[in-house]
Amino acid sequence: MRKNKIVLIVLSLFLQPVLKAQVGGCTDILALNYNALANLNDGSCSYAIASIAPISSFNLDSNLNETSGLINWNNSIWTHNDNSDLNLYSIDTLNGSYLQSCMLAGVLNNDWEEISQDINFIYVGDFGNNQNGNRTNLKILRIIKTSILANAPIIDTINFSYSDQNNFTATGGNNTDFDCEAFIVSTDSIYLFTKQWLSNKTSLYALCKLPGTYVANLKSTFDVQGLITGAVYLESKNLIALCGYSNLLQPFTYLLYDFNGANYFGGNKRKIAIALPFHQVEGICSTTGLKYYFSNEYFSQPPIVTNVQKLHVFDLSVYLLNYLTSEPTHEKINNYLIYPVPANDVLTIKTDKMHLPTNYFIINELGEIVLNGKLTSEHENISITNLKSGSYILSIGIRKQGTFRIIKK
Numbered sequence: 049m050r051k052n053k054i055v056l057i058v059l060s061l062f063l064q065p066v067l068k069a070q071v072g073g074c075t076d077i078l079a080l081n082y083n084a085l086a087n088l089n090d091g092s093c094s095y096a097i098a099s100i101a102p103i104s105s106f107n108l109d110s111n112l113n114e115t116s117g118l119i120n121w122n123n124s125i126w127t128h129n130d131n132s133d134l135n136l137y138s139i140d141t142l143n144g145s146y147l148q149s150c151m152l153a154g155v156l157n158n159d160w161e162e163i164s165q166d167i168n169f170i171y172v173g174d175f176g177n178n179q180n181g182n183r184t185n186l187k188i189l190r191i192i193k194t195s196i197l198a199n200a201p202i203i204d205t206i207n208f209s210y211s212d213q214n215n216f217t218a219t220g221g222n223n224t225d226f227d228c229e230a231f232i233v234s235t236d237s238i239y240l241f242t243k244q245w246l247s248n249k250t251s252l253y254a255l256c257k258l259p260g261t262y263v264a265n266l267k268s269t270f271d272v273q274g275l276i277t278g279a280v281y282l283e284s285k286n287l288i289a290l291c292g293y294s295n296l297l298q299p300f301t302y303l304l305y306d307f308n309g310a311n312y313f314g315g316n317k318r319k320i321a322i323a324l325p326f327h328q329v330e331g332i333c334s335t336t337g338l339k340y341y342f343s344n345e346y347f348s349q350p351p352i353v354t355n356v357q358k359l360h361v362f363d364l365s366v367y368l369l370n371y372l373t374s375e376p377t378h379e380k381i382n383n384y385l386i387y388p389v390p391a392n393d394v395l396t397i398k399t400d401k402m403h404l405p406t407n408y409f410i411i412n413e414l415g416e417i418v419l420n421g422k423l424t425s426e427h428e429n430i431s432i433t434n435l436k437s438g439s440y441i442l443s444i445g446i447r448k449q450g451t452f453r454i455i456k457k
Contacts, residue, residue, distance in 0.1 A: 106144030181224025
């Protein structure tokens with residue numbers, strides 16, 4: 049296997065030093081409107097249309113025909129139904145087979161639509177509200193994890209109402225914007241993502257995560273152009289993945305990442321179609337941010353289509369590896385973007401017209417110039433095919449023999 053040529057990014061000592069101001073713009077290299085000079089993500093990134101297909105799919109047990117949420121915990125996936133079933137079910141991550149169940153005795157399943165977790169608790173959202181849009185008993189069940197493992201669940205309740213819902217007149221089925229099927233649990237709060245049948249948007253509400261009765265406060269609304277049905281949150285990575293489907297049952301995932309704090313719609317927002325038409329995708333979970341599990345409930349509309357309940361595995365590395373990886377894939381030095389790092393056959397340098405033309409030098413570990421040229425365009429591809437594998441220095445600007453300094457590796 050050929051080794052990468054490792055390039056160390058260097059600016060010449062003779063470049064005029066500048067103080068870097070905060071420049072807002074799109075900072076995602078995968079976006080159509082990526083701005084190499086931006087160092088402050090303003091949430092403006094736009095993306096090409098994309099679609100993903102599962103790398104594998106498994107039929108779920110017949111007991112899970114209305115699977116409605118997923119979490120990955122204790123080396124398995126846990127799910128539940130959104131009917132009257134009071135059980136949590138554990139399924140195998142390798143083949144979707146049934147492992148065990150735990151009944152939540154002493155509670156009701158009015159409409160369990162989502163499951164989430166933090167370090168100590170599992171949370172089940174009994175807040176489905178599509179029948180008439182007028183429920184006044186919305187709640188989230190909180191269960192101690194260790195009590196589930198002992199098959200003696202200890203449960204308490206978080207009751208809530210929406211801060212902006214004042215009208216509780218029955219709306220009829222699937223005719224309200226106060227339905228909810230997705231939520232996440234952060235270190236200090238619960239955040240709800242509503243399923244808005246009328247507007248095809250989702251509203252974000254913040255809610256206390258302690259037992260009690262509260263008002264869920266509206267924070268923001270975002271046009272997802274669909275119905276949100278599930279969410280997974282990787283708090284340490286500033287990444288949320290939502291799942292849902294259109295009114296025509298075309299499923300999708302919405303990736304929210306590189307945001308600040310709880311401003312979840314303030315960072316990058318990328319919608320990706322899921323190549324499973326007429327699948328009512330309801331659950332999503334991930335532990336890495338790269339490999340995801342989605343579930344769909346049973347859906348049949350004979351003689352047109354019948355899709356049984358399944359667990360699907362997806363690889364989203366192509367969309368998120370650059371953001372999540374601990375190894376840099378590009379370097380941004382002052383007004384120049386250099387990628388990929390490490391490089392193999394081609395090294396790309398991007399800048400703007402005001403910093404052109406300028407010289408570049410590639411220098412080996414002995415201080416010898418092995419390749420040089422002039423940057424004349426805003427997007428310059430430099431072939432390094434003929435260089436031996438090893439570590440090199442890229443110097444941009446004026447270079448005098450023996451005089452250069454490393455700014456950043």
